[in-house]
Amino acid sequence: MAKPKVATTSLAGCFGCHMSLLDIDDRILKLVELVDFDKSPVDDIKEFTGRCAVGLIEGGCANEENVRVLQDFRRHCDILISVGDCAINGGIPAMRNAVPLKECFQEAYSTDNRLGPAVYNPDNQIPNDPEIPLLLDKVYPCHEVVKIDYHLPGCPPPADTLWEALVALLSDKPVALPYELIKYD
Amino acid sequence: MSETLESAIRDISQACGNDRSRMMDIVEAVQAKYGCVSGEAMDLIAKQVSTHRVEVESVVSFYAFLSEQPKGKVVIRLCDDIIDEMKGSESVAEAFKQELGIDFGETTPDGVITLEKTPCIGMCDQAPAALINNEIITYLSSDLAREIVRKLKKNPDPKKLVGRLGDGNNASHLVHSMVHNNIRLAGEVIFSEMAPGAGLKNALALNPQEVIRDVKTARLRGRGGAGFPTGMKWDFTRQATGDKKYVLCNADEGEPGTFKDRVILTEKSDLMFEGMAIAGYAIGADTGIVYLRGEYAYLRPLLEDVLARRRNDNLLGNDVMGKKGFNFDIRIQMGAGAYICGEETALISSCEGLRGDPKNRPPFPAQKGYLGCPTVVNNVETFCKVARILEHGPGWFAKMGSEGSSGTKLLSISGDCAKPGVYEVPFGIKVREVLDLCDAEDTAAVQVGGPSGQMIGMNQFGDSICYEHLATGGSVMVFNSTRDVLTIARKFMEFFVEESCGFCTPCRVGNVLLKEKLDDIIEGKGKSGDLDYLESLGATIKAASRCGLGQTSPNPILTTIKNFRSVYEAKIAAGKVEEGFQPTFDIHAALQTAEGIAGRKSVHA
The missing domain is CATH 1.10.10 (Arc Repressor Mutant, subunit A)
Structure with missing residues (x-):
């Protein structure tokens, strides 16, 4: 029987959650025995090759590409997990939600704005190439865009949390994480 | 200054x-x-x-009629309820906006005219209507709206706007209003001739316990909608300890679609005052207060006149009708535009000079009401019925109506019917008979009891209007098959969101959540679990809210789901998105700002 497949992605995240996944250390060998990786930065597969058992989502949706990728994950994965606070709440990127989009751009790119960083931009251009995905009006948590099956909180969730959750899901056991793995103080 | x-x-x-x-x-x-x-x-x-x-x-x-920020000399309050909307209030609103050059909630730059919207002002039988300061302007059209603005610009005196005067006392110099009574069916309890003092005289010949016994024998129940036995309420108040007791009359007729008290106050206020005096005698109170909604301020001079006459005739004052030791007088307390004040404990708060917050119950007003004293609060119509019961005897009254609901009921009928107005009918009348009375055609839905009541469909038109089946405080709104029940339910939910006093969370937050979900469904973003969500949230709000507002506010949604489920299901099915996607997420809306800034459309979405 073919091994079940796992896909992962980082949307508006910092890759910290992926780093945490790598923190499972030598257990990664066990994981490779258990599953194949499909679309994921881990193996650099860009598009889905088939149906996946589990999709891990890091980061929320900040732009249209994030939405497209997330919807693609929903189409291809049986179980979708929001991993970490950005996927669950929007996290740090969502701090811009209180500021109008135009002001965000000005703050980032305009040299008129003395509060902005010292970028050399004499024409006050805001990057606008069709290749660049357009930003959404605000950063959305993943479950507002597609249905999410599980949420693993943490910034990032510890490696043990990720490991226990993955193993439980892949072996059809209930995800009953001990208190130590989901407490964060 | x-x-x-x-x-x-x-x-x-x-x-x-x-x-x-x-x-x-x-x-x-x-x-x-x-x-x-x-x-x-x-x-x-x-x-x-x-x-x-x-x-x-x-x-x-x-209160909506009070403000810290200065308002214009003239405040135009356009009635914003579903019936007015059906009768074309939107084009009137547009005309006001254009002619004044301001939006709703704004004041003209010269500070003369303020434009606002207000919930039902009790004129659904002559909609669209507006309240301009204290004057009521009925049967508005966009032309009339423009004319009003032009006249007000020349002379900012709303009194000059009153057109052809209405019938009955509306035409008296004390009222001077273009409101029509629209009494379509005059029954024998409220609208028959009365001799002031007839009921009171009989009451004073009995002792107070016997008066209460008569009210009980007549099986009179509260006409405000809840239907609590009036005699029992009076008995509690009579037995409660306290030197000072009060009689409060609830004339805060705010339930959208209700206007029967308006007609009583215009034509039969004598009956109401008489009923209050009888209540005062029965429970041992010497003060009565009529809490009159701010929208009916135009009736105040008339009511004061009737009160003065009654004082003159010794029907109020000291030793009323020669009864030694029975002193009773009535004052009028004006409300200021808050629906919640129709709830009896909120009404008491308002009379006490506080925010119209409902109070915890128990203690009930019968024990601790106005200023902490035992208080009877009854509806305008209830007091009128009391006066008649004492005049003609409880047997006469109890013979009318149905088993559990004796007597007659005033219905305020509005909406899609040829003869909107006030009908006095015996309890137990079938909805279908009511629809025939008011010449309604092609009726698809009827809202019985206002937004806090229930929306019924054709299969329930055989049910009877009484406390046991379809209870109502008087509002009957008729909708024909061209109307969308979901939009109507949304309008009612907007009303409750606006009128919630905000004291308790289930009502303050819950109603907003209900409305948002309903918005989603109407916009085609509904999903399969939504109806369950609405039903369970609605049940929570009803169970956990502090007063009658929250305990009934989910009704527009709950009763339409119950009786018009297929309409909801069709909407949800039509708006289906790909499996697993959230129908509430609209990528086009989310990208709109960025597309505006970039000056191009998205290439992906």
């Missing part, structure tokens, strides 16, 4: 005996004089009645 403000407020407060519990009268007088109750005025009022400014501010900020 400050000097005069100070002296004016001193005079106003002194006229109310510097009594903190008369706060409503004080701030209403200041509002009327200055068009606002400014911070400075609030400080002065607080000083004058020895309280804190926050007490004054909490009242001013609560």
Whole structure:
């Protein structure tokens, strides 16, 4: 029987959650025995090759590409997990939600704005190439865009949390994480 | 200026005996004089009645007709309920906006005219209608709206706008209003001829217990909608300990689609006052208060006139009708545009000069009501019925109506029917018979009991209107097959969101959540679990809310789901998105801002 497949992605995240996944250390060998990786930065597969058992989502949706990728994950994965606070709440990127989009751009790119960083931009251009995905009006948590099956909180969730959750899901056991793995103080 | 403000407020407060519990009268007088109750005025009022400014501010900020910011000399309040909307209030609204050059909630730059929307002003039988200061303008059209603005610009006196006067007392110089009574079916309890004092005379010949016994024998139940047995309520209040007791009359007729009390107040206020005096005698009270909704301020001079006449005829005052030791007088307390004040404990709060917050029950008003004293609160119509019961005897009254609901009921019928107006019908009448009476055709849905009642479909038109089946405080709205029940339910939910007093969370937050979900469904973003969500959230709000508002506010949604489920399901099915996607997420809306900034459309979405 073919091994079940796992896909992962980082949307508006910092890759910290992926780093945490790598923190499972030598257990990664066990994981490779258990599953194949499909679309994921881990193996650099860009598009889905088939149906996946589990999709891990890091980061929320900040732009249209994030939405497209997330919807693609929903189409291809049986179980979708929001991993970490950005996927669950929007996290740090969502701090811009209180500021109008135009002001965000000005703050980032305009040299008129003395509060902005010292970028050399004499024409006050805001990057606008069709290749660049357009930003959404605000950063959305993943479950507002597609249905999410599980949420693993943490910034990032510890490696043990990720490991226990993955193993439980892949072996059809209930995800009953001990208190130590989901407490964060 | 400050000097005069100070002296004016001193005079106003002194006229109310510097009594903190008369706060409503004080701030209403200041509002009327200055068009606002400014911070400075609030400080002065607080000083004058020895309280804190926050007490004054909490009242001013609560009521729709009071404001801290100055309003125009003329305030146009366009009635914004579903019936007015069906009769074309939107084009009227547009005409007002265009002609004045301002939006709703704004004042013209010269500070003369303010434009606002207000929930039902009790004129659904002559919609669309507007309240311009205290004047009621009925049967509005966009042309009439433009004409009104032009006239007001020339002469900002709303009294000059009153067109052809209405019938009955509406035409009297005391009312001078274009409102029509629209009494379509005059029954024998309310609308038959009366001789002032007839009921009261019989009551005074009995002892108080016997009066209550008669009310009980007549099986009279409260006409406000809840249907609590009136005799029992009076008995509790009579037995409650307290030297001072009060009789309150609830004339805060705010349930959208209800206007029967308006007609009683115009034509038969004698009956109401008489019923109050009888209640005063029965429970041992010497003071009655009529809480009159601010929208009906135009009726106040007439009511004061009737009161003066009754005092003159010794039907009020000391030793009423020669009965030694029975003193009873009535004053009128004006409301200021808050639906919640129709709830009896909120009404008491308002009479006490506080925000219209409902109180915890128990203690019930019968034990601890107005100013902590045992209090009877009854609807306008209930008092009228009492006067008749004492006049003609309980047997006469109990013979009418149905098993559990004796007597007659006034219905305020509006909407898609040829003869909107007030009908006095015996309890137990079938919905279908009511629809025939008012010449309704092609009826698809009927809202019985206003937004807090229920929306019924054709299969329930055989049910009877009475406390056991379809209870109503009087509102009957008729909708034909061209109307969308979901849009109607949304309108009602908007009303409850606006009118929630905000005290308890289930009502303050829950109603917003209900409305948002309903919005989603109407916009085609509904998903399969939504109806379950609405039903369970609605049940929670009903169970956990503090007063009658929250306990009934989910009804527009719950009863339409129950009786028009297929309409909801069709909407949800039509808007289906790909499996697993959230129908509430709209990528096009989310990208709109960025597309505007980039000056191009998205290449992906």
